[in-house]
Amino acid sequence: MTSYDTAVIGGGLLGCATAWHLARAGNRVLLVEKDQVNRHASGQNAGSLHFQLEFRMVEHGDDAARAAARALPLHLDAMRAWATVEDELGERCGVSRTGGLMLAETPAEIAVLDRKAALEREYGLDVAVLSGPELRRFAPYLADTVLAAGHVPGEGKANPRLVTPALARAAGRYGAVLRTGCRVTGLHRRGRHWELRTGTGPGDTAGETHLADTVVLAGGVWTAELAAMADVRLPVFPVGLTMSATARSRPFLPHLIQHVGRRLSMKQTEDGNVLIGGGWPAKLVSRAGQVDLETNPELRYESLVGNADAARVVPAVFDLPVIRTWTGMTTLTPDHLPLLGAVPRRPGLFVATGGSAFTLGLTYARLLARMVVTGETDRSIEDYSPSRFGALNFV
Amino acid sequence: MDRPEPVTIEVDGRTVPAHPGESLATALLAAGERAVGTTRGGARRAPYCNMGICFECVVTVDDVPCQRSCLIRVRADMRVRTAVPR
């Protein structure tokens, strides 16, 4: 039995980045991943770095938007984190910050865009609403139907294929121990330590027990399941999402594209493929009345059509073939705010998930690591604390 | 093999005779085009499987990219671009 300062459960972006920060700070870190690093949401997502409020946050009216805006301080932090991460890692991860546009096609949508921009400016986000010739000059590839767009200069993309493996390697360089094909099956407080039990994963490692002073749950959609191992209930829910990728084409789309009135995220990768997503649902598979988190959600034809249809705001995309679609799962919280911080009444247990945790993952990781090491953070994360769901937990 | 009278198609601006109904890959090869395109890395590529599996034979036909020339059939006056890098 080996003992560590911190055990991080989950080898997605969040887990790998947290392990990296912790190991860099001198912690002895164990990272446990049941499958392969980057196998789930972190390797399946759209790679958008969006710092504006998303469509899902504004579609339910101004009050809901105002509530969701409480995460904006994290967005600003994440913008800085992505600006420097490649230098810190010493390698390219496809980070591009050439700006993002949120499109409006009707007067009503323009009104939403204006109110959204005003709200975002309250939090210090640099957003301008472009229209007319200015917009055409900036984004000549847009369809004529686009009337205005909210522009945030620091938005863009990163390559989900590259980021998390790079973080895992960096964590390894600072001495973090990586266990893949190793599933955590039990989590218990023993005296002043946490005891992790691992079962045999589909690949490599047989059952083991590890001790750690602190534990970070970075389990993505498995967060509720992991928390339950420590007898904690967290209201986080899996949702299925759909992505489409076109064949490669010459570079013509330098910006991140979103839409204020419907589900859309679109960008061109460095390799030339156009990725289309933005929240089109995929159907979760259930087995014996339980959501089956091990099976990828089922593609809905309607989502694929929706994906394709939304792309009409950039007509050049319409000529390309779709070569692949995929589905994945991500976590939502009931209030669309992140779940981030120490778990009440479970000394040494930390969690982060929810929200756009690709964009925000580096920030979550930095804040968690700081909490683990120093017991505090450099900014208030009260709004995101698991304690807001304290009513669900009696012991 | 007896085949219908040839028509012409346009390949990268050149006029090329071809038999309507034969595969475009056949017509291109018969016209002496040993390769139908170039990869991004600059390598010449030509039909490999000739049955729609490998996508090595893709060309742009009448402005639609990524058409498998081994499956597409010759029609009079079709416009073929082989030079589009993929």
Added chain:
Amino acid sequence: MSAPDVVVVGAGPAGLAAAATLGRHGAAVTVVDEQEQPGGQIYRQPPAGFTPPAGSSPAGRALLAEATAAPGVRWLADTTVWGVLGTRAGLDGYAGDQPPPGRYRVATHGPVGVRLLEPRAVLLTAGAYDLPVPFPGWTLPGVLTAGGVQTFVKAQGLLPGGRFVLAGGHPLLLVVAAQLVRAGARVVEVALIQRRRDLLPGPAGLAAAAGAGGKIAEGVDALRVLRRAGVPVRFGTVVRRAAGDPDLTTVTLAEVGPTGLPVSGTDRDVPCDVLALGYGFVPSVELARQAGCAVTWDSPAGGWVVRHDEWLRTSVPQIAVAGELTGVAGAEQAEVEGRLAALGVLRDLGLLDEHRAVTLARPVRRELRRRRRFVTQVLDRFAPDRAALGSLVTDDTVLCRCEEVRAGDVRRALRANPHLGTANAVKLVTRAGMGLCQGRSCQPGLCQLISTLTGRGPEQVGAFTAQAPVKPVPLRALAVGDEPPAAD
């Protein structure tokens, strides 16, 4: 148009036999095939308006006639099936049109755009394709699969070059070489990787062969044609390299030692402008895998094959398979399997009662057993030695043709990420398998390399996740245009 009872994907021998059987017993069948003409790979017909030279009456004419004459069979040519949707979580009406309960959506793309078929049962008879074996120079213009060369010659009446070398490890090479000779081509050499002594049949092989006179006669006939034309057929010979600038001009052949590896110092350069490769076949299981059908690794049968029960039903209800998807076994077995699978579907749909289905299936099963005995013998003898073939790859060899990922890239990626070791994980870090062909050309070679480098077996390395669309679909055709894609 009313929804079909059954959609058959693929109009090769398996699909044709199935359609004939289904139609005869009253099922409404839609047969979908990407090709212009039914027939699949072996009974490929020339394009409409082309007349093959007299005397070359196409094989399989009886089967084609039987299938086209069967009542209730509708043909969708030039149409690709790109997904079977609703097999995992079921379909519901929350997000769109209400599909009939208990049906899947077979998503197609063809001359009329994207269409959904909603049958009561699906029969996958998608066949197989040539096993891609990477080695230096295999991407040069002039290097083709043997099947590809055959299609140019047989179905298009074109000789795709002047000097042909055929190399690989499958008896199809002999058949194609003979077809080339008959068509007037200059065949320089046929090189088979198997050593002659390894091919001699044992007693069991001879007994089984008695049940397969046709195939053997075909091989013997081919050898005779080649001998008469003076074409050398060399055993124990492998192609190590293809070279030329800009197109193929030379191949390097070498002798194979007892371990299956080329013997150093035996290299020989042979000038040619076409190299036809035939190492056997890979079952086209991607649609089955996309639909969620369980597969098993069976190397001699072509790699991943679809698991099935005695009625050829897969692990997914209402989806059956026949032909090469159950393991590569040739046209005759594909045809028999097509009939059996059709009887199973008819039984499940209630169009045949249990007793009739079992009775009708009895002679079909007998025939199938007889064929399988022969096929097993052949497969064992011609099974690709994947590790030995994998050793042909150098760091500079392109594995993924579409994305131009080389073996060295994969080696470096695995060294940098020692915690990775599956096909999917390597795809994600290297882009191998992310191109237009969706990994069909690189998956076998890539997985073999991962196995060699990590010591993991084929089951552990796995395959790329199969996703819809299994073949590309124009975005425009998917979007709701003026004319919404209708279910029919």
